Amino acid sequence: MLHRTGRGAAAGATLTREALSANPIQEAKTMKPLKSMVALALALLLLAPASVFASSHREAPITALDRTADITDWYAFVSYDNPNNVTFILNVDPFLEPANGPNYFPFDPNVLYEMKIDNNQDGVEDVVFQFRFQTEIRQPGLFTGFVGGIAGIPPITSLTGPGSAGLSLRQTYTVTMLRNGVQTCFACGQQTLYAVPSNVGPLTMPNYQSLFNQGIYNLGNGVRVWAGTADDPFYIDLGAAFDSLNFRMGVGGVLSAAEDADNTHNYAPDAVAGFNVNSIVLEVPISMLTVDGQIHGAGDKQAVIGSWGTTSRNQMTVRRSPFPNKNSGPFQQVQREGNPLINELIIGTGSKDRFSMDQPKNDSQFAPFVLNPVLATVFSSIGIPVAPPPRTDLLILAQYEAPICPGCGSGDAGPVADLLRLNTGIPPTPVANQLRLGFLAGDIAGFPNGRRPVDDVVDIAARAVAGILVDSTKYGTRIGDGVQFNPEGYNSSFPYIMPANNGRNSVHIGPGQAGCSGQPSGICPVN
Numbered sequence: 001m002l003h004r005t006g007r008g009a010a011a012g013a014t015l016t017r018e019a020l021s022a023n024p025i026q027e028a029k030t031m032k033p034l035k036s037m038v039a040l041a042l043a044l045l046l047l048a049p050a051s052v053f054a055s056s057h058r059e060a061p062i063t064a065l066d067r068t069a070d071i072t073d074w075y076a077f078v079s080y081d082n083p084n085n086v087t088f089i090l091n092v093d094p095f096l097e098p099a100n101g102p103n104y105f106p107f108d109p110n111v112l113y114e115m116k117i118d119n120n121q122d123g124v125e126d127v128v129f130q131f132r133f134q135t136e137i138r139q140p141g142l143f144t145g146f147v148g149g150i151a152g153i154p155p156i157t158s159l160t161g162p163g164s165a166g167l168s169l170r171q172t173y174t175v176t177m178l179r180n181g182v183q184t185c186f187a188c189g190q191q192t193l194y195a196v197p198s199n200v201g202p203l204t205m206p207n208y209q210s211l212f213n214q215g216i217y218n219l220g221n222g223v224r225v226w227a228g229t230a231d232d233p234f235y236i237d238l239g240a241a242f243d244s245l246n247f248r249m250g251v252g253g254v255l256s257a258a259e260d261a262d263n264t265h266n267y268a269p270d271a272v273a274g275f276n277v278n279s280i281v282l283e284v285p286i287s288m289l290t291v292d293g294q295i296h297g298a299g300d301k302q303a304v305i306g307s308w309g310t311t312s313r314n315q316m317t318v319r320r321s322p323f324p325n326k327n328s329g330p331f332q333q334v335q336r337e338g339n340p341l342i343n344e345l346i347i348g349t350g351s352k353d354r355f356s357m358d359q360p361k362n363d364s365q366f367a368p369f370v371l372n373p374v375l376a377t378v379f380s381s382i383g384i385p386v387a388p389p390p391r392t393d394l395l396i397l398a399q400y401e402a403p404i405c406p407g408c409g410s411g412d413a414g415p416v417a418d419l420l421r422l423n424t425g426i427p428p429t430p431v432a433n434q435l436r437l438g439f440l441a442g443d444i445a446g447f448p449n450g451r452r453p454v455d456d457v458v459d460i461a462a463r464a465v466a467g468i469l470v471d472s473t474k475y476g477t478r479i480g481d482g483v484q485f486n487p488e489g490y491n492s493s494f495p496y497i498m499p500a501n502n503g504r505n506s507v508h509i510g511p512g513q514a515g516c517s518g519q520p521s522g523i524c525p526v527n
């Protein structure tokens, strides 16, 4: 079996030292005493920082009108419980209200969902995983997609066979890998993969956790997959953020030191609480992703991958009413996501559609948005110190450099490209020790070294935009929306997401309502 070198705590330290010497810009920065590793971490963050607020729910004009192709979030991290594997999560279709029957939220059979990985620093995909969904209506006489515990139909306790009769609207899917010109269809013809349906309620689905667990499939060769409707792990005070940064936490949304160190309480309402999202989770051995099929230590450039998710549709659709539409022609990209919030908060609205449909390797065309982010100007207008443009510090996340890639030399940076870069040689942080501020807080297995559901990308990105990388004292304001974690919690093992919220019984969290455990009363603030 393969083995890696340079992992463990020592790897992190080495990473930092190498980072300092590998990049002249960073080297200069480290001359300032207070920065050290945190500064480096910040540098990484900065690029993504662009993403400042609502992750990427409905961020581009085209996907605001095409919700099933709308990518909300993209995650990539070394599996917490298996450091030889990487897990990717592609979330699509934002703000799914759990009660919204009778059809709820199937994946779109007309959309090609893809996960793309660059393993040789050129910003072009080398390994691609494709997902296609098919829908069947098994009870065409029923008025709803799901029924159970009534009219002689037993409760839904299984995705197939006995106990599945009430699962009328059922989806199956396929997983295909493209690598080195070879197409591999995982488990095709050997097992049928079922998407996990929405959580309708306790009468229809008395043991939803069991359905959730049944959706985990081992595809052989160490590959596991899960697809279905799940709790949206993203968290944010969306209403405050988009009311022109009208935060509820102090002036301009500045956290106290105590609040900032809190990873387990919310001080403001999570606007995404109680909403679901459609999720595809894939776990793959690192050896299936790297350029040479080997596992590498953190100091090797081959340990670093860049990844992103895409949605695509056929070039042509013919409407044939009363018959179904007919699609043909090659797939055309509708949207992509690498780092969170880049498209949402950095790219100008007039360019969001172009950004969504273009390839990462062409991203230098969008550099002006990053070098002089409007969001920094907005922060400045409310009294938060921000670094002056041009913000070359923010470009560090768009290329292969230290500290995420300490093994990358000046010739390995690649094109400016919005990829979520992950050093697979950095071991995962145990769940109990994971910190919401990730790399900024010294938890180097977190964003922007990949991204985990726990990472508070809103706060991290906002601080990066302000300039914490340039000078962590001068521009290190503790900007935060007061939402520090996903109130539905986290799953410490595959598929690392939580089951869908219950359609009959779940609630959302709003200002003035219960759901903010960080507040003395538990009531979320209005102002």
Ligand SMILES: [Ca+2]
Pocket (backbone or CB within 6 Å): 117, 118, 119, 120, 121, 122, 123, 124, 125, 126
């Ligand atoms: Ca490549």
Ligand SMILES: [Ca+2]
Pocket (backbone or CB within 6 Å): 231, 232, 233, 234, 272, 273, 274, 275, 486, 487, 488
């Ligand atoms: Ca949630």
Ligand SMILES: [Ca+2]
Pocket (backbone or CB within 6 Å): 236, 456, 458, 459, 480, 481, 482, 483, 484
């Ligand atoms: Ca936050």
